[in-house]
Amino acid sequence: MTEKPRQSIGGLWNISFGFFGIQTGFALQNANVTRIFQSLGTSIDNLPLLWIAAPVTGLLVQPLVGHFSDRTWGSLGRRRPYFLAGALLATIALLAMPFAPGLIVAALLLWLLDGSLNVTMEPFRAFVGDMLPNRQRTAGYAMQTAFIGAGAVAASLAPIMLSHVFGVASTAPAGEVPPSVRLAFQIGAAALLVAVLWTIVTTREYSPGEMAAFEGVETVEADAAPIVAPRGGPLWLAAGLAVGTVVETAGLDKPLYILAGVLVAFGIAQIVHRIAVGKGKGDNVLGRILTDLATMPDGMRRLAVVQFCTWSALFILWIYTTPVVAQVAFHSIDPTSQAYADGADWVGVLFAVYNGIAALAAFLLPLLATGIGRKATHMIGLFCGAVGFALLPLIGSPMLLLMPMVLIGIAWSSILTMPYAILSSLLPQRKLGIYMGLFNIFVVLPQLLVSSVMGAVGRLVSPGDPRWTLGVAAVSLVIAGVMTLAVREGEAPPQ
Template sequence: MAVMGREKPRQGFWGLWNISFGFFGIQIGFALQNANVSRIFQSLGTSVDDLAFLWIAAPLTGLLVQPVIGHYSDRTWGRLGRRRPYFLAGAMLATFALLAMPNAPVLWVAAVLLWMLDGSLNVAMEPFRAFVGDMLGSRQRTAGFAFQTGFIGAGAVIGSLAPIILTDVFQVANTAPAGGIPPSVQYGFYIGALALFFAVLWTVLTTSEYPPAEMAAFEDEGPVAPQDTVVRSSARLAPVWIALGAIVIAAVARFGLDKPVYLLGGGLIAFGAALLASAALVRSGRESNVLSQIVGDLGTMPQTMKRLALVQFFTWSALFIMWIYTTPIVTQHVFGTTDTTSAAYNEGANWVGVLFAVYNGVATLWAFVMPALAARIGRRDAHILGLLCGAAGFASFLVVRDQYVLIGSMVLIGIAWSSILTMPYAILSNALPQAKLGVYMGLFNIFIVLPQLIVSSVMGQVVRTFFPSDAVWAMLIAAGVMGVAALAMLRVERSA
């Protein structure tokens, strides 16, 4: 754990607000993307079977972009400071993508714009996590990340409901001719683009970062392991990762598994190749390259980060299962149909949007409870409580058959979601050296993205094989995995 020097000045309410307000706009962008991109793709002619492949952009761009942006933001200093140049650049690119996507003339243009949108949102988002650690002392970081969580929940609610509000309140058309995007989606993206840009601009203009010399006075860095040694050591495992990837690819071909599983095998091979390449660069005397430094940072993660990474892996596996299967579960078990053309199915699908707005709204409210809860029982135990609430919420889907009772399930999941967005980062930021806060926050994202890639690759095969006619059992898996995350959290020190 980093050893703290002089404590950073305390921020008041508006200081905490300004530090995280940009996240409100970023989350509106993410919510518009999550709720409407499949609709845009289908409007432009893609089939349902191809949606998963097109959606792989989201986790892949996060996996690639965030560690690199974190690495460079740790080393940046200019007129706008350390993190703010990345906020602004990402917001400008994301604004352009949001304005352009609902006007895409053909499918391939929309697909390219999705990669651009998700990549630029990640550029803007990644430094915000490190920014809280930069600006706040240890005692205020729970409150700082709770403010972020509040803005994430509020932005998600607004972004998710924007097209519905435009249609129901302002009578904007919700349909379009074949090959076109409904005006409600178009105007929703335009409003989201403006909200994103000006929210990020607010944070850029109302905050000022500590210069490098002053930042160094706040914290004394502990010893750092020699990274060239770590990189060479990591390369010894490269053949193992490559062999595992080859086995996965061979299994897909041999047993006819889902084609997205190829991506998992290819990812394992790519990781092994990256380890070999980074070691080769170090041996040639070029150890200062980005790849070798990121591999070295991955190998020298603090113990607390390693333990939290395991928690994140199980946590986000459960969340991704929920995001994939809530609609088919609710439409079948609560609204009594699997016919996607029926009125009952579409009524159920709309209700899922309401349920998702509920858990994001609860997350916003619970964010104001967490600082006091963490002060009373500790950050670790507060997070365990949140994860157990989430597990109970997932498990309840097996027995609940009333659409309004499901709101209670989503309240429990909202408490978990609030904790997931707050506590791991509050704990982690106190365990990291300040000089590497950006890159480690980016690397931490791997353990959010990796389970999403695995779940999206294999869960379809699991559902078809073990419960082909009833996806509700996927929620039992989600509940179990979330429970394992709570158990894994016991390995994190209570004082963290």
């Protein structure tokens, strides 16, 4: 077995620069889609349902892209064809979304945007594992985090810079998206495409023969692992039907049907797969994905619990920060008012701060992980985030809101770096794509749960007042930090 050569700083830059563009798209989406939806007339309580696109597309797209990218070998390489296809589609969605004529079109474009960004992003996670030796992967993922932070800073600041520096209007009549947001999306589309093309042009992926030599096997394409047929399909199906029945009979909110539908779909998929295995036809895409899910390494299972709690908190942050800040620090709940627009612009600044801190912290994470270990580093980061989330709805001064964002930035840096550095050391090289995709299930499932449940809970707990949601997010991060202690790190020392 031959060890992969270490990459220079320039090599790490080229491998990860595409993430600058990807995160530009994600940051524009996270900071402005709530504003777009509210500009087009939706209420706070309906926001989670409209945001359902993000978790659903991630749940469907990333495992499939991971599965196929492990098996794609062509003139453009193994992962880069997916970089290109996703970037082109995401560029189209970014250009179109601010001009959506209504809520339905805007929601459909969010599906296209989030799905396309997922197509591009998922192979980038595996790309680091493909290109770097194990001992350099923490540094590789930290470089990705730095570009994620830089892209998010640029995208988050774009609307307020355009409005306050260049005089582009930040308000618009009811039913229209402000011109500053429209122009920011156009600039972001160009940045996304250029950054991803940079990585495609400046990197050369290893050939199948080279990858096999690195792993010490004859081929990286063959998957001789036996197919597993889980028996839990009927239970998942029954659980989904039960949730749907309760929603119908108790008159609960319609978004809960989505959660029921996911449970039903997963149960049916397992039943169909088990029938196919019984007929000797189970070795297909569905069979391989379900088998890899059922046989994931123990360390990955433990880390999945941490991810579930972590991303529940993050999705709450992205949905509710704009209305919380507008209410608490700018004293407005009217999306058409100038005060609300100022609050929404300030959220762009706050998001830029936490992403900027994340970019800076990324350079310190490898050093800290070397000293105290990856999981201890991650636990500290999550606890910092919990404190930041708890402080957000308690601070009425816009400037003082920068303080919790520093803590959230530290957490965000760790969230984007440490789980993937830990995970990549536990996985076989030929399955990096599929396992990174399956790992994303535990990123999007909590988002799906938040999207399905938070609106209904909000109407019961505090209608029209979302401040309590960030307290829930803080508790979730504390749980994630505690659960990090149960994760077993890989044998290779973190660097």
